[in-house]
Amino acid sequence: MNVEQARFNMIEQQIRPWDVLDPDVLQLLSLVRREEFVPAALRHLAFTDTELPLKAGRTLLQPKVEARLLQELHLQPSDRVLELGTGGGYLTALMAHQAGHVLSLEPDPELAEAAQARLRRLGLTRAQVQVAALLGGAPSQGPFDAIVLTGSVAEVPAALLAQLKPGGRLVAVVGHEPVMQAVMLRQAGSAEPARTELFDTVIARLPGAVEPSAFAF
Template identity: 40%
Template sequence: MDYNKARELMVEQQVRPWDVLDGRVLDVMATLPREAFLPVAHRNLAYADLALPLAHGEFTMKPVLQGRALQALALDPADDVLVIGAGTGYLAGCAGRLARDVLALERHADLAQAASAALSEQSVDNVQVVVGDAFAWTTERRFTAILVAGAVDTIPQRFIDWLEPNGRMFVVRGRSPVMEAVLVRNDVNAPRIQSLFETDLPYLAGAAPAPVFKF
């Protein structure tokens, strides 16, 4: 398979038509090899418009959604970024090519190890993958940008608390099958939420709505 050609087609036929027009985002998605972050069995689907399965019932985000998330955050070389849900490490790698420093949380040690190895192979040396559950992990560090790679029913306050003043966070919230991607800005008085687009995304572990019992 010609991965270089597939990568070019992904950018031009999927990502750009979905209103991803930021040149830096398009460039990083056109150069960082997505297939290098995937299990061998799924590499031929690396550039398909699909959410691909990973171990432990996890899934990747579709390329178009990854592009929109990166564009919404408008990362620059001074940003410190937290990625919640490292998965394969690809999205954290893209953020690493755009920002100063990236910390990526991953619940599963084997996925974290594979992501770290892939990042190292691609010489993305400003991304650290940490094993941790976003609903149990604690840190005194604050970030200028947060990218949440899974949906939440409601936005956890702890995620907002990890933002610096005037920091911003991309997150998908709501109830499947119609969810809302939003940009949260940590303004001085209260968080400000900007609606971006509708989508659907698997929930982060621990972030799904409580089951509704029907009689």
């Protein structure tokens, strides 16, 4: 396989048609080697338009979804970012190139250790992976300019919104199969967060996500 041609095709045939047009994001996708974040046995599939299995039901998101999430975050060099669900660490690495610091939480110790080793090997010292449950976030290390969830939730917990700085933004995929939507919630002080609908997609649930009761009383 011609790896660089496959990377080019991924960007031009999958990602750019999904309205990922930010030149800085597109350049990053060319530079950060996605295949290094994919299990060795699946590296021949690193550039395909599909989720890839990691372990125990966890997956690596489609390239176009990760690229779109990155674009929508509009990260700045001074931003402190909280990522919920490191997985393979590819999105973590992309964000570490743009933000001032990325704290990524991962509940699976094996995935966390492997991702941190990859980031260290690539010299991405602005990213830190911690083993932790996800939905509580990291209140003692906040507040954050941006928060991103790499798995879907039925609704965004208020505890996460409370960890945003004023004007900070949270990007998550919310809803239930077969209808989910990526949304941005922007912290507006004491008022309800401003909500922007971004794009439709379906991704696996965030580990630990709680489903609302189906019963009504």
